[in-house]
Structure formats: C-alpha cells, structure tokens
Amino acid sequence: MKSEFEHFQEQHLTHLNKYLEMYLSRLNGEQTLKDAMFYSVSAGGKRIRPMLILAICNETKRKIDEDVYAVAGSLELLHTYSLIHDDLPEMDNDDLRRGQLTNHKKFGQAIAVLAGDGLLTTAFECIGNTKLNDSIKAKLMTALAKAAGPQGMVSGQVADIEGEKKHLTLAELQLLHQRKTGALIAYACDAGSLLGGVSTEQQKEIHQFAMAFGLAFQIYDDILDVVSTEKQLGKAVHKDQFEHKNTYPELMGLDGAYHQLNEALFKAQCSLKSLGQLGMKTELLSGFLDYFARRKNK
Amino acid sequence: MKSEFEHFQEQHLTHLNKYLEMYLSRLNGEQTLKDAMFYSVSAGGKRIRPMLILAICNETKRKIDEDVYAVAGSLELLHTYSLIHDDLPEMDNDDLRRGQLTNHKKFGQAIAVLAGDGLLTTAFECIGNTKLNDSIKAKLMTALAKAAGPQGMVSGQVADIEGEKKHLTLAELQLLHQRKTGALIAYACDAGSLLGGVSTEQQKEIHQFAMAFGLAFQIYDDILDVVSTEKQLGKAVHKDQFEHKNTYPELMGLDGAYHQLNEALFKAQCSLKSLGQLGMKTELLSGFLDYFARRKNK
Numbered sequence A, B: 001m002k003s004e005f006e007h008f009q010e011q012h013l014t015h016l017n018k019y020l021e022m023y024l025s026r027l028n029g030e031q032t033l034k035d036a037m038f039y040s041v042s043a044g045g046k047r048i049r050p051m052l053i054l055a056i057c058n059e060t061k062r063k064i065d066e067d068v069y070a071v072a073g074s075l076e077l078l079h080t081y082s083l084i085h086d087d088l089p090e091m092d093n094d095d096l097r098r099g100q101l102t103n104h105k106k107f108g109q110a111i112a113v114l115a116g117d118g119l120l121t122t123a124f125e126c127i128g129n130t131k132l133n134d135s136i137k138a139k140l141m142t143a144l145a146k147a148a149g150p151q152g153m154v155s156g157q158v159a160d161i162e163g164e165k166k167h168l169t170l171a172e173l174q175l176l177h178q179r180k181t182g183a184l185i186a187y188a189c190d191a192g193s194l195l196g197g198v199s200t201e202q203q204k205e206i207h208q209f210a211m212a213f214g215l216a217f218q219i220y221d222d223i224l225d226v227v228s229t230e231k232q233l234g235k236a237v238h239k240d241q242f243e244h245k246n247t248y249p250e251l252m253g254l255d256g257a258y259h260q261l262n263e264a265l266f267k268a269q270c271s272l273k274s275l276g277q278l279g280m281k282t283e284l285l286s287g288f289l290d291y292f293a294r295r296k297n298k
Helices: A005-025 A030-042 A048-059 A064-088 A102-105 A111-130 A134-148 A153-163 A170-196 A198-228 A248-277 A283-294 B004-026 B030-040 B048-059 B066-087 B105-107 B109-128 B134-148 B153-163 B170-196 B200-227 B247-279 B284-295
Strands: none
Touching: A005 A048, A005 A283, A030 A064, A030 A102, A030 A111, A030 B105, A030 B153, A030 B170, A048 A064, A048 A198, A048 A283, A048 B048, A064 A111, A064 A153, A102 A111, A102 B048, A102 B134, A102 B153, A111 A134, A111 B105, A111 B109, A111 B134, A111 B153, A134 A170, A134 B109, A134 B134, A134 B170, A153 A170, A153 B030, A153 B109, A170 A198, A170 A248, A170 B109, A198 A248, A198 A283, A248 A283, A248 B134, B004 B030, B004 B048, B004 B247, B004 B284, B030 B066, B030 B109, B048 B066, B048 B170, B048 B200, B048 B284, B066 B105, B066 B134, B066 B153, B066 B170, B105 B109, B105 B247, B109 B134, B109 B247, B134 B153, B134 B170, B153 B170, B170 B200, B170 B247, B200 B247, B200 B284
C-alpha cells in the first residue's frame, strides 16, 4: 500500500513538472537556449528540494497554489543549473546525468554554460513574477541568493575542487557539504516555513531538520557512489574513489560513513518529534527519511 | 576644465570601488573564490552601468547613500560575471581583458566558471541585504533577473554564438544587441528611476534614453574593435572581423556603422531634451554621451 508521502509525491510531481515546462516555454528568448534549459530540467529526478517546500506547505495547511509551485519550481531551476555547470569538462567532466547525455555533451560547452547561467538567473525571475507579497518575495530571493552563492553552494563547489589536492578533516568535510548540498536543502525548508507562516519555534526546528537531512543526503550520495552500479545511478560511479575525492567513505571507511548517516538520520527524527510536540504534522517530512532506505537514483 | 560629469564620475568611482571591495571582502566564503571574484571586479573599467544609476539618483535629488551604492555595485558584480563567462575558452576564448589576464587564464577554467556563478548570484544577495523597502527590493531583483537572464542578456549571448554560423539582418542584429547589451543598460536606468522616485512620464523617457544609449554603446563597441589597437582597448582587437562576427561594420561598412551610431545618439539627445521639458536635470546623463567622442577603453 502506498504511504501518504508516496501519494503526495505522485500527485505533486506531475503538477510541478507541468509548471516547469510551462514556465520555460513561456520565456521570450532564443529557442536553442530554451531547448538546452528544458533538456536538463526535464531529465527528471525525485525533485527532493521543491518537494520539501511543497511538503512543509501541505503540513502547515498552506494552500498549494501556483505561487507555491513557482517557489518550488524556481529551486529546481537553480538546482539544475548547478548540475549542468558541475558536469562541465573543466569541473567533474561527466558524460551522463540521470541516464542521458550531460548538457554539454548534447548542446556543446558554450551553450551548456549559458543554459546554466539562464536557469540560475531565471530562478529569481520566477519568484519575482509570483503574486506573493513583496516582503515574502524579497526574503525568498535574498535567502536563495545567500544559499546558492559565494556564502553557500558556490563556495562548497570551490572547496570540493580545492580539496582534491589535500585530505580534509571531518570538520572541513562537513563544512564543504553543508555549503555544497546543505545550504539549498536548508533554503527549501526555510522557504516552506516562510510560505506556511509557521511559529518561530517551529521554524527553528524545521531548520534543524533540514540541516540533519541535508547532511544525511550528502553522506548517502557518497555511499551510493561506492556501492552502486552505473545502471542504478544513471551516471558514472566509483569516480570519487578513483579520483580520491574527499568523501565520507574515503575519510572513515564504509562502516564509518553508515554510522555518520545513521547519526544524522537520528537527529532528523528528533527534530520531527519536537515538531510534533509543537503541534505540527510531520508524516510527509518523515517520508523523506524513507528515501535513504529505498533510493535507487538521484 | 573638468565638466560636471567628470567631477561626478571622479567622486563616485572611488566610493563605488571601495564599496565593491568591502562587499566582497565581507562574504563568508572560500578565499580562492573571493580572490577570483575580486580579481575581475577590481580590474577597473568606467563602470558605465552603475554610474548610470548613480547619475539618475543625483539628477532626481535621491540621496546617494550606502543602499544606492549597493544597487549600483550589484549591477557591476553581475556585469563582471558576464565578462568572465564571455571570455571562457568555450565562448570568446580571450586571454586579455582590461589589460590583464582573463579570469580563467589567471585562476583556471573551473574557478572562472564558479567566480562568474558567484558574482551573478551575489548580485541579488547584495540588493537583498540593503535597507530599501521590500517593494523596491523585489522590483529591483525581478527586473535584474529579467534583464540578465534568458529573456535578456543570456539570450543575447546565445544569439551571438548562433549568429556566427549565419548572416543576420539589421533587425536580427538589433534584437541581439538589445538583449546582449541593451537590457542591462535599460535596467540601470530603470533602477535609477525607481530609486529616484520619478514620475511615470519621466520614467518612460529615461527608458527611451537608455534604449538609444545602449544601442549607441554597442555600435561604438563594434566600431572600436575595427579602428583601435590592442594597447588602446586592453584586449585583443579585430577579432570580430577575423571571425566574421555579426557586427555593424561587418553588416553595413564602417561609414554605415557611424551613421547608425549618430542616429542612436540623436535619439538619446531627443530623450534628454524631453526630460528637460519634464523638469528633470540632465547634465550628467548628457555627459555619458561625450563618452563616444573620447573613449579609449571599456
């Protein structure tokens, strides 16, 4: 029998994908650019980040209307930009992503850089075009820029590249991941809190959940690179190992990595318990944690 | 004797550069990234785009405070990102910019992509961090994203690349330039109008001025590539010609290009005259037009 989370995901994934397709098709720009942007956005994936926003809105009884889809969708646009640039020859140099050719393999390197630039920029436009009040718009755009920019994700990327030359300590690796993956996941949850209009106590606890979930997410990503096949992940595997990247399994072995994963999951569960005590429904957020038991691809 | 415009420029250029240095130094991120971002931002240039914002604020008696510098500075951050990505090997493949090595030549291609991404993203953060009211913040960020993204500058870039394979008509070339260069210049003037709180009539006329100025700016850029030396421009010259890029001189000869330039300048002057009739001071904006007579480098 399907869980509440699976029902929710099924229902909203279709709507979200339609929203993204419509948003991109309506942009008044060069067709080649739009094709390249849509190619990567439509490559699928679980849409974890936007789903977190939608789930928190649902749990807080915020009506999931077009504006909420726009905020959720804008995060997927921005996340997709990061994947396109990450795959570039000068970065990770990947040929496959989600089982299809990476953007630069399909459209060439110049268009891939610009498709990434376009997605990043239009993520802000997408929020700006909503009918949300200006205060919420300004807060969302500022928080998104902080999470994705040089104080967040972009610094995580740089730390990742710089880290290839040296062994990081656990604290350094945690900071790297907090910026590279954690910042956008925390933004997703903060955005959900903002749209849902939760109390300050709830907002803090949702943020704690996000931090723990984001960490678990990245550790699991590192583990999957070691234990999966290319077919399961839809992209090259064992690359981290081969390139001696700084990962949890590399730093503390596979058992150590699983231990860290379980610790992060425990923290996330504690936050959910606290949220329950604060009067918030948490079935859907709890559903996100099942992901670590059954995930087959990104 | 120095003109009012030259006095103004001298006074505010120093402040603006200090603001940019302070803003970047305070970011809590990886040092390598911050160095790469600052390297290109501090390479100089006339700062035409932020200066337009400052000039309109000055003419409308808007106090030029820290918030105005932030809005002006954020546009320079974003403009600098576009130059860094534009210079990449997969794009224009330039080694020199403003007389110094391009970002990727200095820091490597991966860091250059990320420095560009960081500058683009933090431009929005920079506006979001001001004390301006939320309505103005939201309007500025939305307009900036529209001007810089797939409905503006990024589409211009793609059209430029696609255009290398074919001859464009004058109308197509104008659309290309309107997006590639014009959109950000129009944004600068619109932002100035918003900060200055001008009337609707004045706002429309300032926008008209921006469109004409932006067009003149791009035509002059095309002309300079033909008539200048590398030393004068601080970057490689005659590349457009060599690569049969779609430019005004390529499409209609040098005389034809000068004719189009003068036509655009005439339109800009007409707008300034109308603005004067609408009760606005225009000495500073007029000073921007002198630029076309004495400009030596970007």
